[in-house]
Amino acid sequence: MAYISMQGVTKVYHMGEMEIRACSGIDLEIEKGEFVVIVGPSGAGKTTVLNILGGMDTLTEGQVVVDGTDISRLRGRQMAAYRRESVGFVFQFYNLMQNLTALENVELALQICKNPLDPAEILEEVGLKDRMQNFPAQLSGGEQQRVAIARALAKNPKLLLCDEPRS
Ligand SMILES: Nc1ncnc2c1ncn2[C@@H]1O[C@H](COP(=O)(O)OP(=O)(O)OP(=O)(O)O)[C@@H](O)[C@H]1O
Ligand SMILES: [Mg+2]
Known part of the structure; x- marks a missing residue:
């Protein structure tokens, strides 16, 4: 299968x-x-x-x-665990926390996750090494999108789902 x-x-x-x-x-x-x-x-x-x-x-x-x-x-808690551990989701409008930096946005998502990757490394991989300490409002649209992608990737999910992210 x-x-x-x-x-x-x-x-x-x-x-x-x-x-x-x-x-x-x-x-x-x-x-x-x-x-x-x-x-x-x-x-x-x-x-x-x-x-x-x-x-x-x-x-x-x-x-x-x-x-x-x-x-x-799956129902209830099991479904929640599946979402938390197995799925990385990049939403169309990124849904970043405006009062947290790029790095803090990624770190926040990893607090509920079992085997996360290193947030700073993933942000570097998506080309945001020098923008980690910036708030979303200080980032371009494409950079905000890459924070959202880094946040989803850093969970080390089985599936990375992206619903029509803006390019
Ligand atoms: N929660 C809901 N309650 C009722 N109808 C819904 C709900 N969610 C989606 N639909 C309907 O189901 C159909 C499929 O919706 P869906 O959002 O999956 O389409 P889509 O292919 O993603 O469209 P788009 O390209 O516009 O994003 C649509 O007719 C939509 O109106
Ligand atoms: Mg749609």
Whole structure:
């Protein structure tokens, strides 16, 4: 079986009487080390798939296995542990803490993580060696994005998920 395997993944949202099918019967296999881009028109379900893979949403039907664990069956604390330990997520608007420096933003995320990498080393790797002590407001858009990427990478996650980060 592939490192990541989605089978028949379907998500239906209920809004009153309305039934919204965010994604329907998705099959996807991803090997370790593979870089995958999900494309599709607005509303096609890309964010829904990422949220399911990242443990932030549950599925209506189907199965998602990551490194031998069926994450579609995780609930509560187990799901929280999966998000904390296995998933790095780069959000579209970075979501950095404005009152913390670049370095402190990365360090904060690692406080709840078991086997983190060295924050300063990762920031250096993304080209921010000389900007670590700056606050987000003192950084360019691209630099803020790289802080968010460093924060996700430093968790040393199994999956790095990025939802349409601005380039
Ligand atoms: N929490 C929700 N409740 C109800 N409907 C939702 C919810 N989240 C998403 N949807 C609907 O599910 C469908 C898929 O949404 P999704 O956000 O996954 O699309 P997307 O492919 O990421 O689109 P975009 O390219 O615009 O970001 C859309 O029709 C959306 O309105
Ligand atoms: Mg989206």
